[in-house]
Amino acid sequence: MTPALTSGEPSDAELLLRISGSDHHALDTLYRRYVPRVSRFAQRMLSSPEAIEEVVNDVMYVVWRKAPTFSGSGQASTWIFGIAYRTCLKALGNRTTDEHLPLAEAEELIPGLLDSGMETLELNDWVARLFEQLPPEQRAVLELTYHQELKYSEIAEILGCPENTVKTRMFHARRKIRALMPDASGDEPARIEGTP
Template identity: 45%
Template sequence: MDRRTDDPALLARTAEGEACLVGRIAAGDRRAFEALYRAYFPRLGRFLQRMTRSSALIEEIVNDTLLAVWRKAATFDGSSKVSTWIFAIAYRRACKALQAVDEPVEAAVDEREGADADRPDWQFERLRLAHAVDAALAQLPLAQRTAFQLTLYHDMSQAEIAEIMACPVNTIKTRLFHARKRLALLLDGQLEERP
């Protein structure tokens, strides 16, 4: 067998490979599940971090999601990407867990390398802007925040987000429109470049 199709960790790097892994998981392949788990645990954690601040709840939702993937792998029909299918499961599980609570979040600052990365004034400014964006995102309704973060942080199409959130594409367009409009108001004057 070709090394690329035999190594689950390599398969987890492409959409076609992920679909192959789900097929192997449906057949009970624990190595395939482990590879998919390792690939998705951090992604789902970042996604859920913007829905809740509770690390314990995030971990519980991620584990519930991936357990559902293990149990329901045979139901994956390939009509969507594996990532869309998994994020849809995570979104539904998170909505159930957060049904009574829509708490604001604190997201980690994106640490980027650059020529000015060591300058304290730039570090402070980057941190200030990250907190301003996070605070603004936290003020959005959950549905708008989720649609916006799936677009921005997970590079998903509106059709994929509609599938994840189980609503029409036009609803996603409306949510994104209102999210952008609200964020623009909330961040007015805060994202200007400073000397």
């Protein structure tokens, strides 16, 4: 969620315009606004702190270099998260990860998850392994929907695909998560790759 601007603060679009004119102060302001959000996004896609830091730095470098290409017709946040998404996809090639969907978000996707009888630590580990099994495109849709609170239309712009594709990816992510969930009878959850 974008933090509210106080009176007199420049908008993200204004900052990008100033950055396109090589304004280092504007980049610093945008950096402070977006690094926490881009970091959270990268954490959902990657696990290595080094990879996350590298992605964040790469994103801000691309913002600096490509600011003149921002047309202003869309939201600056959508443009920046598009860069973050593509940068994360590049970094995924080197992944040896432990990415996860936090329990609160998993509970939102699958009601009753926290009442499944599994211990919290076991459940955290299980959800982490479950999240790893989702394709990067589905993970990105979950992250942008639940953590960044973006609309499907904004996510479609970030991912460079039609809005219906975003909806389809969300549908398949939810279906895969539900298929691997323990049933209401208390049976064990489906075996997840990498668990004993």
